[in-house]
Amino acid sequence: MITINRRSTKAIKPDGLQLNYRQEEDVYGLVHYVVNGNERERPFFAGGKGVTLYPQIQAGQIASEMLQVQQVYQKCRGLRIRHEFAYITMDEFPDQNLSRMQVCQIADWYGDYYRSGFQCAYGVFESIDRYIIRYAINTVSPMDGAKYLYNEHDILEREQRCLEYVVGEVTGTRRGWFDFRELEYYPG
Numbered sequence: 001m002i003t004i005n006r007r008s009t010k011a012i013k014p015d016g017l018q019l020n021y022r023q024e025e026d027v028y029g030l031v032h033y034v035v036n037g038n039e040r041e042r043p044f045f046a047g048g049k050g051v052t053l054y055p056q057i058q059a060g061q062i063a064s065e066m067l068q069v070q071q072v073y074q075k076c077r078g079l080r081i082r083h084e085f086a087y088i089t090m091d092e093f094p095d096q097n098l099s100r101m102q103v104c105q106i107a108d109w110y111g112d113y114y115r116s117g118f119q120c121a122y123g124v125f126e127s128i129d130r131y132i133i134r135y136a137i138n139t140v141s142p143m144d145g146a147k148y149l150y151n152e153h154d155i156l157e158r159e160q161r162c163l164e165y166v167v168g169e170v171t172g173t174r175r176g177w178f179d180f181r182e183l184e185y186y187p188g
Contacts, residue, residue, distance in 0.1 A: 001130075002167050003087045004159045020079070027067055027081045027136075032059040034083075034123045034136040043123030043134075045104045049111045050119035050142060062121045066138040069119065073145030082137040082148060086110065086163055089130045093171055103131045105170045110163055117141045118148055 021030065035046045036059055047053065051062045070076050088106070093099035107124050110133070114120040119138040124131060139148040165178035 001087070001089045002092060002160075002164050004156060004163050005085055005087070021081045021083065022077075022079060024067055024080075028060065028063040030081050030083055030136045031063040031066070031121050034121050034134045035059040035062065037123065037125070041125055041127075043125050044100065045107065045124040046122065047108055047111065048119070048121040049114060050138075051121060057121075059121070062119075066119050066140075069138060069142045069145075070140045073140055075140045075145060075147060078147075079139050082135075082139060084135045084137060084159075086133040086135075087130050088133070088167060092167055092173075094173065099131075100126075102170050103133070106163075106166055107133045109170065110166050111135070113159070113162060117143065117146070 021027070035043070035048075035057055037043050046057050048057070048062055051065050066081065067076075070080060086106075088103060090096065090099060093102055103124055107122050111120055111122050114135065114137050118141050120135050122133055122135045124133050126132075137148060140146070141148070162178055164175065168174035168176075
């Protein structure tokens, strides 16, 4: 099973306060979690698009770059970062010996989708029966300052089809064609 999802922007913190991804510390916290994990889980692969990754991936540097883009375009209000994730069950991979390498390719290739207009960082996590790819996406485009605000239902449906295509392409089990022009943030 392949599923793309989005963490609710109205998630509740353990202390009962709403977590709306609207503060600078939310950006730092989410990027740190996606790239470094926490005490219970750590990603076995991390990367990003549109952000500095060398000489090594540093969550603080990535978050600072995202916040700097928001400050340049004076878009520091409202939703500042999005948390999206993809679940891919292990049975999607015909060769289990290649599954870890292939899921890293999927994370990187699917990250290009966000790079078409926005900065993102991602981490690949492994659980008992599935892989989880987590993305932290800046809500302000470094190209022109546009905000990442789209109809939730429409965008999730397109992202789901794109992810299914990418998984099929990488694993050699492609199930049809996907027109990547549907995903372009900037209509031509």
